[in-house]
Amino acid sequence: TIRQQVGRVMAPELKLDALRRFRRREMLRIGVRDLLRLADVVETTASLSDLASILIDEAYRIVDADLRTRYGVPMHKNRQGRWVETGFTVIGMGKLGGHELNYSSDVDVLYVCESHEGETRPVVSGRAKLKTPTPGGISNEEYFERLARDLTKVLTEQTHEGFVYRVDLRLRGEGSVGQLTRSLEDYAKYYRTRGQVWERLSLLKAWPVAGSMTVGKAFIKMVQPFVLAPASKRLDVEQGLAVVNEMRSVKEKIDAKMAERGHEQRNVKLGVGGIREIEFFVQTIQVLAGSRVPALLDRSTLGALKRFVRLKLISGKERDALTAAYVFLRDLEHKLQMVHDLQTHSLPDQEDELERCAIRMGYDGTDRPKALTQFQADHAAHRTLVHDIFRSFFESPKTSPHFKATLRAVAAAR
Template sequence: MITALQEILDPSRVERSRSVLTDLGFDNPDLALKNLAHLAGHAGQGGAGLASLPALLDDIGASADPDQALNYLERMAAVSPEPSGLLSRLSDAVPARRVSALLGGSSFLAGSLLEDPDEWIEWLSRRDLLDHARDVLTMLADLYSRIPQGASVESVHSVLRRFHRREMVRIALRDLLGAAPLPETAGEISALAEACVRAACRTAWDFHSARHGTPRFQDDSGAWRISRFAVIGMGKLGGKELNVSSDIDLIFVCSSERGDTTGVAGPDGDVLGRIGNHLFFTRMAETIIRLIGAPTEDGMVFRTDTRLRPEGEKGDLVSSLRSYEIYYESWGKTWERAALIKARPIAGDESLGEEFLALVRPFVYRKYLDFGAITEIRDMKFKIDQSLAARRAAGINIKLGTGGIREIEFLAQTFQLIYGGRDHSIRERSTVPALRAIARRGMISPDERDALVSAYYFLRSLEHRIQFAQFRQTHDLPTGDRDLRVLARRMGYRDGDGVSAAERLMDDYRRHTKTVRTIFDHLLTLPPEGETEDLASEILHLVRGEMPKEEALDLLGRLGFTDPPAALRNLRLLTEGPPLAHYTPGARRLILQILPEALPVVLRSADPDSALARLEAFTEAMGARESFYSVLRSHPKTLELLVTLFAGSAYLAQRLIAQPELFDLVFLEADLLSPKDPLRLQRELASLLAPAQSAEDQARLLRRFVREEEIRIGLRDLVLGVGTL
């Protein structure tokens, strides 16, 4: 600790002063000496402000960037009307530590403190400022208290931006000082966004209803109904996972586009301002977007993105419930299903928001395993890999990079899309709760869960600290040595034992991302295409119809089929489909990739002829061949389980062929071969019956449970070699 500032500023001891400042963490001790000399001048001789500087210098040295912190402190003193008083207040350890952390942790927030430094110091001196996280209702009450009755849209613009700035300083400070874990920080930023959108929504409603009246429509009975409006938070806002500098993804919904507003009474008693409901709600949405996202001299609140709505930028900004229903039923894509996993009503009419969620739930979570989505999920993965390749040349991107945040999110969403229809317990908006739920269901191992959660927390914390610097939406690790060192210090790393803070950071980064990529590849990467053995080449030649029939029959006989003509017929049905059936090029490509690997599995089974015949019958029953083949291509173990069942039990095979929706039980192979005690069976049955609305629903679900367990027990018996049913 420096005992007296005069020692540092003594011209005869410059070299020692440089050494002391370097030890404190300053990269440019000469500039630090200049800033200290200016601060001494601001403080005045013999004042309390001057006496506070040595202790304050220790706090600054502990910050992420001491050079930046000291420079901004000098600038604060320079613009303060009472610099000596400002520095005197920093003799208190509480504001001193907070100010130092802010000034060294974020140049953007440091710049904010320059606007009215004395007021900021007074606010930062509050002892209880960082004690607790603030929820959305607390923030909203505080925000509403700052918006006077009848306030103009322009004045609300300013209030929202000042409120956002103050809250972000508080949230960032709690994060930088370690007073809040990552979920709390992301939750507070999300609560701040929600509070601001709610205030903007109320302002927009007041503004437009004062000019156009109330939107209403006539229902089918002829009764007048008020048309409602809601804002849905998507992406990280919906999942309460916002970053320091996130966009907020919004979509807007109204209960009906029919009808007009009531208008308002004019000075002569006539009705003015009547417009169609759809135009009214579109103007409301546009006002909300401007209030939140438009840049002003006070900055902006959050950047807004509305491209997740149907048809993206080309689509209507606001759509009715019925329009959403038609779109998702007719044209909804897998990526839109993934986006809607996190959807959450955040403003407007709460009941309408819940109706929206109920409407999209069957689209997001299909009743049975959605094989059609598997092919699209594979395409999504391919696009991610393309993006990774493009980004590598530009530097390390912790979101899109190998083993990055996107891969963890992608894993969680893939399991949710596939299994969420039948397993309500994994329908979580946030990534970490989703990973934990998926692990509880045995879809990933506890070790995989722990590794993914640890990596996710590390990477998201790193993402926050990268964005703290300038509050820009970037996910790239800095390339300069100094910037990387400052980032490492912002993350809490320090030099020691011959290892720099930056090296420690990068070691942890490489360890986490390597683990994530290993798990990602294990769970989702598809087998490589191309190379085949000689026998596989013969099989390809056979199923393509390029082998004379007699040679084909001879080959099938030599392979071990007792009825080669039936085997040839079944192979051709698998590769070409029945007569007049629509058989996509993708389906044919996939089956030609699968058969070289599938035939040896069939031939090793207890009854190759029955296994192949039942596999063909089951494929026909499934209907969507291309997506089913995608599953088999991606999960060879699933194919083995099916072949075992088809070869070992005519009864179970017929059950599965008659009810192909039971296949999702086979696909959940992690649970399939594990024994279940009565207590576990009771829990699973209770969970399955929970959504039932009637005795008929309960009976239907109970029958399904019995059928599934019958398949599971029988297949477990076959796989473990206990016997044949």
């Protein structure tokens, strides 16, 4: 196990190199199973997500242990006035939080601590000393900022053993200019007063992947009122349309960027009929109805589609078609990324590269031109279906059967 391999060495640097070696071996194992068609897309994304969670948690433990030897244990006073240890969690966002990670994904994370109040206390005989702090102590705010900075560094740092993950912290409060770590109280205030539309979508998949699960689950519970349309208010047509229009505006900005690059037809993730259109369709329905109909909430896209059928928001035929499209597009995304560990989502320009990609997806390699033709036909069919459903919901919501079904589900739950 990873814990055994890390435990064989003492120095933090050697422990971290053990993580990097473990990642390389596991990525090879997952990739071979994928190419041999021994694992489907769901198993592959789950394996990649589990691997990331394990490695991030182990890296956190290594960094935190090192900081504790230097500064002591972070502690704060609880509501009863007693000094208690202050928890810290890493919240996985996006595909990491949804258990849907790619081969070459950045890991989108938030760093959250239980409290910024308090300070570190020295460790004496295995326990934190509860009396007055010593000169070597630092504030909780400083401790957790150092922890976040050091954890990000060790995950992203390239050594002779490679690296662990690229880390994206731009989903945190105030984006790239915000503090690396915020407390539960700080995040509650931020989302209540300054939260943006895109942050509601990103938090739908949020889940603790490392550190304290208690703090992580407290964060998930705290953000629910911000993420979902209020359950206490009646959701009428105009309110629903306002939510849909907000989400559509986010997608229109993405479309404009794709058009600038000439990638609207080539980008598997963000282009026309791409993965993001399926995700936006699913997530917008969840934002609209999730507070009143919690049975439709699921962090995974495919899991949510299954729930939508049970609640009669989409038909079984539509679920099957969207599921097939999502699996095809995610498989294609994997086959684009797995060769050189490149974070790409765009189809190559060269025909021979497209042929190789089609063969990696399982198309018959004995006749490459035929394999490419079939691949392109299947790709076009999936994209057309996805975009038709997306356009129906976002461009003509008043007449969309899915929008009407969502409003009916909300009304029935009152």
